[in-house]
Amino acid sequence: MEKMPAWADVVLIPLISLILAAAISALVILFIGESPAEALNLMVTGALGSTYGWGYTLYYATNFIFTGLAVTVAFHARLFNIGGEGQAMIGGLGVAVACLYVPWPHWSLALVAACISGAVFGAAWAAIPAWLQAKRGSHIVITTIMFNFIAAAVLNYLLVNVMRPTGSMDPATERFAETIHLPTLHELLAPFSIAFSKAPPANVSFLVAILACVAVWALIWRTRLGYEIRAFGHTETGAVYAGISPVKIIVVTMLISGGLAGLMGINNVMGEAERLVLNATEGAGFIGIAVALMGRGHPAGVFLSAILFGFLYQGGAELALWTSIPRELIVVIQALVILFTGALDNMVRMPLQQVFAALRRKEST
């Protein structure tokens, strides 16, 4: 198959997929008697039309960057890590432990500690499925998805029976100390006299997420380990012949993957809620899969598609606030985007490839 130009692969295919998803969503909205144009307008102005909207969009995007990177790293070793949800949950627990039980003098120290603790907890949660896959051949998809349920149960047990302050109704920990409050984008940008809305929870974790993108890029394409991971992903037998240990690669890749998912805790637990609540991850682990698929295994792609999904989440919230479009339908719209960009990639890619092949033949004759 002849190759398409890079710009078509990176820009055109996602764009066409998005337009298709938007068109079908518009039909659905029309069908329930609302105006698609108004809905689109609400979503765009609500998510991107103000610093307020951007703040929420970037907050959600930060979550999705971490989980998207987690899935991406595992993808490079041909491992399908469905357990981002559970790893992020347990990572959140790690963040909460670091924030609750140590009196940090300054947020920056707490952030470093929370990053380490969240990543270690997330990695530990991925370690068992990784070991089972490497040593026993238990399929990673099955084990990681099972571990999501175990994580939810563990968290529920801890929040209801151990970490909940006495007398409190809410199954959640107490609030973290005021000293370790992470600066929001409003506070970060204020010294540069840039006015950013105070309300949204987007915080310094967004910068950590960008750093994580760079780190993952460097890891995959600029280190020996990254080379081994990619080699193993392309062909396991070839990798073994080259002296790469499958057990080591599977375990190490999953530890990195779980660690990245666990890092999400600094955004949603430390940055937003400032305490650990039940169900804090809200499916971000699963969205991470769609983000990774759409990001084409590259951190830059993950970053962009995470922003897109952040937009969908925040735009969806605006729709829910100001229209009578039921929330189930908003999920349908989000699902359509996932379906077209993630699952139905070839539907757009194949015809496009033929178009480009035809164009090239014409040029050469």
Add this chain to the structure above:
Amino acid sequence: MTVFKSFLGATATLALTAGAALAEPAMIYDLGGKFDKSFNEAAFGGAQRWSEETGEEFYEIELQSEAQREQALRRFAERGANPIVMAGFAFADALGEVAPDYPDTKFVIIDMVVEEPNVRSVVFNEHEGSYLVGMLAAEASESGTVGFIGGMDIPLIRKFACGYAQGVKAVSPDAEIIANMTGTTPAAWNDPVKGSELTKAQISQGADVIYAAAGGTGVGVLQTAADEGILSIGVDSNQNYMHPGKVLTSMTKRVDNAVYDAFSEGADLEPGFVVMGLSNDGVGYAVDEHNEALITDDMTAAVEKASDDIASGAITVHDYTSDDSCPDLQF
């Protein structure tokens, strides 16, 4: 820089439109969703009743994520919605943050206490209502074993179970109480199949009256109890009609009244602490044409007496959430 200017412009227009908006009330439903046949639906019912009577409209939103709690509160407050009513204890933390920023907006939170000068906290004495239906269950039971099926295992639901157990023990001290929770995640609020399985399991252990405090899961409990020929007890809304003659009674929790009152009082509502208990019909047990044959006069007399005694303080029903323990039931 131009991009940035348009940001500022957009914020400015937003601020202008917010100031010009009318003071419509707003209703925020919790993650369980508006049509859960139980708690949120009761809140919706109250808002709906107000809307029909006055012909006015109200804002509403069903939340999709935790982060939206604070977001929805702020957005409604900025649009000038007043009062803003939220159904569920989980809003407490977000409300504590938001309420001081909008001193002119009145907030009403149900099932939790938030101490701010512009917040009304409405709590229900579910343990008292559960105590009464527990007494009825013990009276109606022939096997001496009654069941309780809760939704998600949280302190609030243990409060229901504990009040129920005390009511049962008050009538027959030797009665056995089987208590099960449906699950440990929010999915447990909407799992009628699991509710049905738990019902069958409790029946096989001898239970012949089962109280469901489980939101949408309770639909499965009531259905299976009716199919298997035993009695069930509904919760929150009056669910007697769902299986006439098979639902012993329902523990009503008048969330709808709390919402209706708040909407009716509008922006002038009194902040503070409101307890909806037996004395002001906030909780109770439902008797209507569907279950009156099941409730004998003796039962009514006993329960009415207990109700008066609780209201006067002669009987104290232990509240699980006060010390996280229950004298009559082990979890």
